[in-house]
Amino acid sequence: MRPTPWGLLGELELAVLDRLWEAGESDAKAVHAKLGRRRGITLNTVQSAMKRLHEKGLLARSKISHAFVYSPALGRDDFHREAVGDVVAALLHGEADAMVAAFVGVAERAGDDTLAQLEALIADRRKATRRSR
Amino acid sequence: MRPTPWGLLGELELAVLDRLWEAGESDAKAVHAKLGRRRGITLNTVQSAMKRLHEKGLLARSKISHAFVYSPALGRDDFHREAVGDVVAALLHGEADAMVAAFVGVAERAGDDTLAQLEALIADRRKATRRSR
DNA sequence: GACAAAAACCGACTGTCAATCGGTGGCTAT
DNA sequence: ATAGCCACCGATTGACAGTCGGTTTTTGTC
Numbered sequence: 001m002r003p004t005p006w007g008l009l010g011e012l013e014l015a016v017l018d019r020l021w022e023a024g025e026s027d028a029k030a031v032h033a034k035l036g037r038r039r040g041i042t043l044n045t046v047q048s049a050m051k052r053l054h055e056k057g058l059l060a061r062s063k064i065s066h067a068f069v070y071s072p073a074l075g076r077d078d079f080h081r082e083a084v085g086d087v088v089a090a091l092l093h094g095e096a097d098a099m100v101a102a103f104v105g106v107a108e109r110a111g112d113d114t115l116a117q118l119e120a121l122i123a124d125r126r127k128a129t130r131r132s133r
Numbered sequence: 134m135r136p137t138p139w140g141l142l143g144e145l146e147l148a149v150l151d152r153l154w155e156a157g158e159s160d161a162k163a164v165h166a167k168l169g170r171r172r173g174i175t176l177n178t179v180q181s182a183m184k185r186l187h188e189k190g191l192l193a194r195s196k197i198s199h200a201f202v203y204s205p206a207l208g209r210d211d212f213h214r215e216a217v218g219d220v221v222a223a224l225l226h227g228e229a230d231a232m233v234a235a236f237v238g239v240a241e242r243a244g245d246d247t248l249a250q251l252e253a254l255i256a257d258r259r260k261a262t263r264r265s266r
Numbered sequence: 267g268a269c270a271a272a273a274a275c276c277g278a279c280t281g282t283c284a285a286t287c288g289g290t291g292g293c294t295a296t
Numbered sequence: 297a298t299a300g301c302c303a304c305c306g307a308t309t310g311a312c313a314g315t316c317g318g319t320t321t322t323t324g325t326c
Contacts, residue, residue: 008141041315049313049315052313066272067322077231077238080235081235081238081239083220084221084238085242096247099240101213106218106236109214114233118233122237125237143285144284145286177302181304182285184303184304199301200301201302
């Protein structure tokens with residue numbers, strides 16, 4: 001019985017992903033060096049997290065000599081879109097009105113500039129859409 | 134050891150909320166009548182879910198005679214805004230650019246009309262903002 | 267080829283949380 | 297008083313992240 005239908009990541013998993021996006025491909029040791037010390041967790045823990053991320057298809061890895069080097073399977077933006085999309089899908093069952101309202105609401109309380117940014121980007125996307133049609 | 138930073142609801146809990154938003158205040162029995170049968174769960178299970186929802190502050194309740202009548206503590210839209218906002222906050226640590234990009238991306242793949250809707254609503258909100266300033 | 271170091275892997279344990287019931291005990295209306 | 301209804305408590309299950317310890321595998325080096 002799946003508690004939540006949307007597969008959301010944990011805190012450490014997100015931190016690892018962020019690290020990978022920032023630093024590009026890295027091995028477990030490098031990631032641990034950056035965020036393991038602060039958190040007081042072992043290299044092993046970081047390894048486990050990265051392995052799970054790999055199993056979920058979020059990290060690609062390749063063996064360099066005998067060690068793994070991981071890299072994000074999705075771009076930061078793709079992942080964000082995916083995640084937000086999942087939540088939105090589970091929450092508002094595909095109802096565009098509600099979705100739009102939620103977006104605007106969130107953007108609004110993030111600051112007025114955000115709304116303007118949103119507007120600008122939309123204009124951009126719509127232009128692109130029209131052209132490609 | 135918090136598994137996920139965002140407190141997201143379960144499947145049943147969401148269904149209960151949806152039901153309450155649709156039908157207005159109801160007691161556990163009524164909710165169970167609507168979605169318990171299909172799911173093959175007992176009234177008791179629905180009661181538990183509603184109680185948890187109440188403890189989380191998402192359902193208000195008042196005792197009518199000896200039974201509780203529950204009603205949503207937040208409007209549907211408020212809740213959606215809240216939930217999406219939480220996820221966005223945890224995911225993109227307050228970076229407006231990424232947020233905007235994600236919104237547009239999700240809206241885009243929800244259909245082209247959605248983008249237009251979003252645009253319209255934004256124009257609306259910005260007008261309102263300007264007026265109130 | 268043997269060996270030490272490094273890293274991956276496996277398995278276990280913990281904490282949290284939703285879902286799900288059963289049983290118990292308290293009101294309520296008759 | 298008493299039969300029902302219903303809330304509450306507690307227990308169980310299942311999932312999943314975080315966290316390690318211990319074991320095995322791989323490698324580079326004498």
